[in-house]
Amino acid sequence: xxxxxxxxxxxxxxxxxxxxxxxxxxxxxxxxxxxxxxxxxxxxxxxxxxxxxxxxxxxxxxxxxxxxxxxxxxxxxxxxxxxxxxxxxxxxxxxxxxxxxxxxxxxx
Amino acid sequence: xxxxxxxxxxxxxxxxxxxxxxxxxxxxxxxxxxxxxxxxxxxxxxxxxxxxxxxxxxxxxxxxxxxxxxxxxxxxxxxxxxxxxxxxxxxxxxxxxxxxxxxxxxxxxxxxxxxxxxxxx
Numbered sequence: 001x002x003x004x005x006x007x008x009x010x011x012x013x014x015x016x017x018x019x020x021x022x023x024x025x026x027x028x029x030x031x032x033x034x035x036x037x038x039x040x041x042x043x044x045x046x047x048x049x050x051x052x053x054x055x056x057x058x059x060x061x062x063x064x065x066x067x068x069x070x071x072x073x074x075x076x077x078x079x080x081x082x083x084x085x086x087x088x089x090x091x092x093x094x095x096x097x098x099x100x101x102x103x104x105x106x107x108x
Numbered sequence: 109x110x111x112x113x114x115x116x117x118x119x120x121x122x123x124x125x126x127x128x129x130x131x132x133x134x135x136x137x138x139x140x141x142x143x144x145x146x147x148x149x150x151x152x153x154x155x156x157x158x159x160x161x162x163x164x165x166x167x168x169x170x171x172x173x174x175x176x177x178x179x180x181x182x183x184x185x186x187x188x189x190x191x192x193x194x195x196x197x198x199x200x201x202x203x204x205x206x207x208x209x210x211x212x213x214x215x216x217x218x219x220x221x222x223x224x225x226x227x228x229x
Contacts, residue, residue: 013178033215035153039134042203045217054217086153090213097155097214106164 002026002091004100011106018074023089025068030089032070034063037102038083046085047053047072075107082107110134112204117223120194124227130187130220137185138162141207142218144178145223146187146200146225153193154200157189157209158214172177172198207227 004024012018014034022032032050045054050070057090060075069102074081087100116128128144139142144156157168157178167179187204198219201224 016190021162031215035216042218042219042221044219046216048208048215048217051184088213090216096158098213099153102152104109 002093002095002098004087004089004098006085006087006100006103008101009104009106011038012108013108014076014079018028018077018081018105019040020072020085020087021069021107022071022089022100024089024091024100026037026091027065027068027070027089030043032063033088034072035086035088036081037086038080042058043086067096077105077107079107081105110206112206112218112220114202114220114223116205117202117225119226119228120228122195122227124194125190126225127190128189128191128196128202128204128223128225132185132187132204132206133204134180137180138182141210141214142180142187142212143205143207144187145203145216146195146198147203147222148200151200154186155214156202159187162209191214191225194225196227199227201226 033048050065051063062073069080084102086102113131143158159178159186162169175193179188201222203219203222
């Protein structure tokens with residue numbers, strides 16, 4: 001079955017740049033989406049269609065795509081960015097929704 | 109503002125049933141596909157089901173197919189999930205989410221706060 005692969009954890013100090021990757025064979029042909037989930041809260045969309053940022057999401061959140069990997073970049077990380085981040089996409093056949101396993105971002 | 113509020117979660121026995129509801133406000137509910145997505149304790153996100161804006165199309169994850177039924181009442185701006193033959197592995201927080209496109213990939217914004225379903229004897 002199709003999978004999206006994320007690193008389990010990423011750690012950065014405040015003010016640094018965090019990069020969270022998501023890999024999948026269908027990503028060259030399918031858009032990717034990113035969700036932030038703070039502890040005890042519902043997921044929130046932070047990036048859609050690889051690179052677009054919804055209104056209300058800080059400019060320090062950005063997305064990029066290259067081949068089979070998409071990347072969520074958080075520039076100037078703040079303590080409030082500590083959360084789990086999930087990528088989401090689809091495969092090229094019959095799976096319309098698939099989530100990556102999630103990456104826990106720790107702000108040191 | 110756009111808001112989704114789930115209810116109906118609780119404790120059910122294996123083999124039992126529960127019906128979840130999601131009340132939508134702040135947008136034209138009948139214009140959007142809607143989905144249920146769940147998260148088992150300490151685990152990642154799993155899409156469960158979607159329904160088209162006019163209820164013509166539904167789809168389910170293989171893990172719930174034949175046991176769960178999604179429905180909606182556009183007049184009441186409400187989404188439902190009837191869960192039958194519940195199993196321990198159905199224990200999760202269930203989120204309803206507005207689906208932003210009918211085309212693949214489906215994506216979701218916003219999500220409700222979730223309702224906890226626990227299946228245990």
